Amino acid sequence: MKEKGKRVIPGLGLSLGVTITMLSVIVIIPLASLAVFTARLTPGKFIDVITNRRVLAAFEVSFITAFIASLINAVMGVILAWVLVRYEFPGRRIIDGMIELPFALPTAVAGISLTALTSDKGWIGRIFDHIGVKIAYTRIGITFALVFVGIPFVVRAVQPVLEKLDGSYEEAAGVMGASRAVIFRKVIFPEIRPAVFTGFGLALGRCIGEYGSVVFIAGNQPYKTEITPLIIMAKLQEYDYASASAIALVMLVFSFTLLFAVNLIQVRNTKILKGGR
Amino acid sequence: MAEAVLSPVKQRPEKKRRTSSSDSARTARPDLIHEDGAGSKAVRLFLIGLSFLFIFVMMILPLATVIKEALKQGWAAYQAAVTDEYTKSAIMLTLLATFSALAINTVFGLFAAWAITKFHFKGKKLLTTLIDIPVTVSPIIAGLIFVLVFGRQSFLYPYLKDAGIQIVYAVPGVILATVFVTFPFISRELIPVLEAQGTDEEEAAALMGASGWSIFTKVTFPHIKWAFLYGVVLCTARAMGEFGAVSVLSGHLRGKTNTLPLYVEVLFQGFEWVPAFAVSSILVIMAVVILVARNIFEHNAKTGSGGV
Numbered sequence: 224m225k226e227k228g229k230r231v232i233p234g235l236g237l238s239l240g241v242t243i244t245m246l247s248v249i250v251i252i253p254l255a256s257l258a259v260f261t262a263r264l265t266p267g268k269f270i271d272v273i274t275n276r277r278v279l280a281a282f283e284v285s286f287i288t289a290f291i292a293s294l295i296n297a298v299m300g301v302i303l304a305w306v307l308v309r310y311e312f313p314g315r316r317i318i319d320g321m322i323e324l325p326f327a328l329p330t331a332v333a334g335i336s337l338t339a340l341t342s343d344k345g346w347i348g349r350i351f352d353h354i355g356v357k358i359a360y361t362r363i364g365i366t367f368a369l370v371f372v373g374i375p376f377v378v379r380a381v382q383p384v385l386e387k388l389d390g391s392y393e394e395a396a397g398v399m400g401a402s403r404a405v406i407f408r409k410v411i412f413p414e415i416r417p418a419v420f421t422g423f424g425l426a427l428g429r430c431i432g433e434y435g436s437v438v439f440i441a442g443n444q445p446y447k448t449e450i451t452p453l454i455i456m457a458k459l460q461e462y463d464y465a466s467a468s469a470i471a472l473v474m475l476v477f478s479f480t481l482l483f484a485v486n487l488i489q490v491r492n493t494k495i496l497k498g499g500r
Numbered sequence: 501m502a503e504a505v506l507s508p509v510k511q512r513p514e515k516k517r518r519t520s521s522s523d524s525a526r527t528a529r530p531d532l533i534h535e536d537g538a539g540s541k542a543v544r545l546f547l548i549g550l551s552f553l554f555i556f557v558m559m560i561l562p563l564a565t566v567i568k569e570a571l572k573q574g575w576a577a578y579q580a581a582v583t584d585e586y587t588k589s590a591i592m593l594t595l596l597a598t599f600s601a602l603a604i605n606t607v608f609g610l611f612a613a614w615a616i617t618k619f620h621f622k623g624k625k626l627l628t629t630l631i632d633i634p635v636t637v638s639p640i641i642a643g644l645i646f647v648l649v650f651g652r653q654s655f656l657y658p659y660l661k662d663a664g665i666q667i668v669y670a671v672p673g674v675i676l677a678t679v680f681v682t683f684p685f686i687s688r689e690l691i692p693v694l695e696a697q698g699t700d701e702e703e704a705a706a707l708m709g710a711s712g713w714s715i716f717t718k719v720t721f722p723h724i725k726w727a728f729l730y731g732v733v734l735c736t737a738r739a740m741g742e743f744g745a746v747s748v749l750s751g752h753l754r755g756k757t758n759t760l761p762l763y764v765e766v767l768f769q770g771f772e773w774v775p776a777f778a779v780s781s782i783l784v785i786m787a788v789v790i791l792v793a794r795n796i797f798e799h800n801a802k803t804g805s806g807g808v
Contacts, residue, residue, distance in 0.1 A: 231702075231703045231706045231707060232618050232619070232699060232702045232703060232706050232712075232715070233706065233711070233712035233715070234614060234615075234618075234712045235615065235618075235619045235621075237611075237712075238611040238612070238614040238615035238618075239615040239619075239621070241607070241608070241611040242608065242611050242612040242615050242616075242627070243627075245604075245607075245608045245611075246608075246612075246627075246630060246631060249604075249676075249679060249680055249683055250630065250631075250633055250634060250680065250683060251630065252649070253645035253646055253648070253649050253680070254633070254637075254645055256645055256648040256649050256654075257641070257644070257645055257648065259648075260648050299554055302547055302550060302551060303551050303554065305547065306547050306548055306551045307551075310544060310547075310548060312548055314552070318551060318552070318555050320791055320795055321555050321559045321560075321791075322555075323791060323794065324559045324563075324787070324791065326734070326737060326738075327737045327741075327787040327788075327790045327791050327794070328562075328563075328741065328783070328784065328787045329740065329741025329742075329743060329760070329761045329764075329783045329787070330741060330743045330744070330761070331741070331743040331761035331762075331764045331765055331780075332566065332741070332761070332764060332780040332783045332784060332787075333562060334743075335764060335765075335768045335776060335777070335780060336562040336563070336565045336566045336569075336777070336780065337562055339565050339569055339773075339777075340561055340562055340565045345565065346561060346565070347557065347561065370558065371558050371559075371562070374558065403540060403543070428636055431638070432636075432637070432638025432639065432640070432641070433638075433639075434638065434639050434640050434743065434744035434747075435639070435743035435744050435747075435761070439765075439768065452638055452639070452640035452641075452744065455640050455641070455644060456640055456747075456748065459644060459647065459748065462652075462653075464647075464648060464651075464653055467644055468644070468648065471638075471640075471641045471644055474638055474641065475637065475638075475641060478636045478637065478638070479636070481636075482632075482636050
């Protein structure tokens with residue numbers, strides 16, 4: 224039947240042709256240019272570029288802030304998803320809607336407004352200034368912005384799994400005398416763990432490459448608060464295309480690896496979502 | 501529709517359906533779970549309180565900050581910034597880039613979804629992976645690759661120059677960057693829905709002699725209408741707000757290649773805070789409209805794709 228279906232419905236040649244042509248022109252050929260330009264560097268020069276002290280410092284800043292922000296998001300994301308799925312309370316729908324704000328609000332707007340909010344004159348910055356903690360123009364500020372950017376990824380990954388969770392396992396555990404905490408740890412968490420990892424991975428991938436919301440709040444001091452995308456931007460402004468490509472390629476390899484890992488987890492996740500365990 | 505599960509992030513319509521029937525039979529009955537009532541109530545209150553605090557600090561306060569800073573010097577200053585000549589040209593360029601992205605990605609999304617869901621061919625898995633790439637690429641890298649392809653050091657540059665076409669630091673570059681970052685947004689909403697729907701109806705229509713076009717408009721499109729609109733909303737949100745990729749390609753020429761987000765940056769870096777936040781407020785309003793539209797389309801996808 225499948226073989227027959229292939230021939231019955233018209234348009235395979237046309238639709239596949241258009242798809243592959245557009246994909247090549249807009250995505251594949253431009254991305255391939257990254258490899259072409261990096262190849263202009265000798266291997267030794269390539270190593271020099273990506274192990275330059277300032278570049279390494281930027282990798283470190285990007286990775287650490289993105290990692291901490293994604294950890295915070297993993298915890299807060301599970302709490303938010305739990306609250307939205309399990310509890311009825313006034314304002315639930317508003318919270319549910321607001322979760323998507325980081326997807327809808329332009330990153331530059333988020334960037335300047337989080338900066339104003341956490342600078343020593345802002346509503347939040349003022350409070351922390353009293354206890355001697357600076358948020359804007361430090362790594363804390365970068366992390367703060369990345370928490371904003373990444374939160375929807377975890378909530379939207381965990382929420383559907385929690386909704387599909389079969390209550391009878393919790394009941395069984397409850398009848399047998401398990402406390403709520405034990406039920407969460409032993410029954411619920413193992414079920415949502417793949418979804419939490421997926422959300423964590425997606426948030427991490429987004430946070431590592433994030434530019435707009437971070438660039439204003441970061442302060443951009445070399446070695447301290449300079450993120451990797453900003454280094455690429457700087458190399459571009461010096462017309463050093465080969466170095467820019469080399470650093471970009473390292474980032475790209477990292478995000479593809481992350482994406483691959485997320486996909487592996489998602490295959491398992493989909494099985495749980497489809498009902499069969 | 502119900503089984504349109506490709507990944508947890510992509511299946512909101514189904515999720516909603518479950519939420520609305522909130523306490524379905526599958527949820528555990530709390531009375532069967534042994535606990536001390538007061539403790540559980542405290543946990544519940546704490547978690548709800550924490551959620552409200554988080555949303556208040558991370559979402560409400562930033563929005564309120566934009567309004568507060570924009571109106572700091574009064575209504576007249578706000579109005580002057582919003583109706584400024586450069587603001588208007590930034591709005592026009594943002595709209596142009598957004599509509600271009602919508603048009604190109606719609607064409608791509610429809611063809612790609614049709615090819616991927618209605619036929620069997622080798623390399624399908626690879627194709628769907630490649631389509632998703634733009635989402636995982638850092639916006640700065642998205643801008644960088646187009647500078648590499650069309651910039652001064654590219655082998656294409658002499659030909660483009662002879663033809664009088666400038667892409668980098670010009671409007672076409674801004675449009676290209678916007679198209680790239682939103683490229684899969686429509687196809688990835690359509691594919692799960694079409695996949696779940698199968699090919700039976702199209703096969704029947706084709707056997708009865710319908711043309712490809714009428715199969716698409718009469719049989720397929722009614723099923724994907726709301727998923728399509730949902731994709732349009734997501735695409736619009738990202739396109740009008742794109743900053744990093746556009747920033748690399750634009751050159752920041754006031755009145756020429758500045759989109760709204762770029763103009764916000766120029767103003768903010770120039771210490772023109774009130775205008776920066778005033779222009780931001782336009783984008784905030786657009787974001788709120790998008791959030792509301794998203795909810796409506798989601799609701800419609802939930803109540804069935806039959807009604808208009």
